[in-house]
Structures are given as structure tokens and as C-alpha cells.
Amino acid sequence: MDEGSIASGEGLVIGETQRGRSVFAAKDFDAGSFIIEFGGERFSREEYMALVVPDNNHFLQIDHNVFLGPTVTADNFINHSCDPNCGLRIDDGRAYLFAIRPILRGEEISFDYSTSMDENFWEMECRCESPSCRGRIRDFRHLPADTRERYMALGAVPGFILAGLERTPDIAAMAAGPGAGFPPSADEQPAPQSAF
Numbered sequence: 001m002d003e004g005s006i007a008s009g010e011g012l013v014i015g016e017t018q019r020g021r022s023v024f025a026a027k028d029f030d031a032g033s034f035i036i037e038f039g040g041e042r043f044s045r046e047e048y049m050a051l052v053v054p055d056n057n058h059f060l061q062i063d064h065n066v067f068l069g070p071t072v073t074a075d076n077f078i079n080h081s082c083d084p085n086c087g088l089r090i091d092d093g094r095a096y097l098f099a100i101r102p103i104l105r106g107e108e109i110s111f112d113y114s115t116s117m118d119e120n121f122w123e124m125e126c127r128c129e130s131p132s133c134r135g136r137i138r139d140f141r142h143l144p145a146d147t148r149e150r151y152m153a154l155g156a157v158p159g160f161i162l163a164g165l166e167r168t169p170d171i172a173a174m175a176a177g178p179g180a181g182f183p184p185s186a187d188e189q190p191a192p193q194s195a196f
């Protein structure tokens with residue numbers, strides 16, 4: 001890793017890996033520690049769908065219709081993992097990561113992007129290479145039930161995601177929106193409500 005610039009989050013550094021810029025712990029963190037807050041301008045769902053670059057998505061969904069835009073600080077470069085060391089928490093419209101287990105200096109900081117996703121829109125192939133890799137990053141509702149429950153028990157599932165589980169997905173309307181050139185994958189199906 002490149003001991004490059006000091007990130008905006010205290011105790012973090014931005015480095016390079018084969019997956020591009022990544023964020024690493026520059027010190028040990030206890031489980032439960034605050035790691036970093038997400039910055040960025042707020043965008044509506046419509047604006048996000050028009051602006052997002054699907055292969056280089058640096059937006060973060062923080063409410064049903066609110067997305068934080070890209071930044072130039074460490075919060076922008078935190079990668080997804082299907083076996084993450086951090087969880088996402090949203091309080092009063094502010095989004096931040098906390099450690100869901102002890103993190104050692106030098107470890108890459110990661111969270112599960114699915115815990116911030118109730119989009120019916122964007123998804124991507126996962127190359128996190130963890131033994132439990134799901135192969136594809138998709139909305140929270142598509143996670144295996146035991147994975148959803150584990151994140152819920154950790155307090156790492158924002159309220160808007162939980163509320164979204166109770167809403168009927170309206171995939172047809174989303175696909176006809178401004179992002180129609182980038183529809184959900186062909187195998188996208190509404191999650192069976194009985195799964196919850």
C-alpha cells in the first residue's frame with residue numbers, strides 16, 4: 001500500500017490496491033469505534049440516476065430519495081466487502097461508518113454496500129475475494145436472510161432500508177425513469193414479500 005495522503009478520517013490513510021484507491025486503518029480500532037463520516041452534496045434519486053457512472057459509482061444512498069454525491073476525501077474511496085469490518089449508521093441524516101469488529105492497523109476499511117442500497121436500479125459484480133463473496137452487489141432485500149439478520153443485529157442497517165423492505169418494489173417505474181439507458185439486469189425480479 002502507498003502511504004499517500006492522510007484521509008479526512010482520523011487514523012485512516014488512502015492507498016492503492018489492484019482495485020484502485022482504497023482506505024486503510026493507520027491505527028487499531030476497537031469494535032464499535034467511529035471510523036469516518038460520509039460527506040458529499042445531496043442529490044435526489046432522479047438526479048442520482050442521471051449522474052451516476054455505473055462502473056464508477058461513488059454515490060451513497062442515505063434515504064429513500066436521497067443520495068450523497070462523490071467527494072475527494074477518504075469517504076469516497078472505501079470499498080465494498082461481502083465480509084466487511086465496518087457497518088453503516090445513519091443518524092439525523094448524517095451517515096458514518098463504525099467498526100463491527102476490532103480492526104488492526106494496516107487492514108483495509110470496508111463495508112457492505114448492500115446495507116446502503118434500496119434502489120431497484122444500480123448493481124455490480126463483486127470482486128471482494130472474501131470467502132463469503134456473493135458475486136454480485138445488490139439491494140439489501142436481495143441478501144440471504146441470515147446475512148440480513150446479522151447486519152440488523154449489529155445495528156448496521158439504516159432505517160430507510162428497513163422501511164423499504166416493507167414497501168412493494170416498483171421496478172417497472174424505476175426502469176422507465178431517467179436512467180432507462182441503464183436498467184436493472186434482465187434477471188431482476190421483485191423480491192418475494194414472503195421472504196420477510
Ligand SMILES: [Zn+2]
Nearest residue numbers: 082126128133
Ligand atoms: Zn464480494
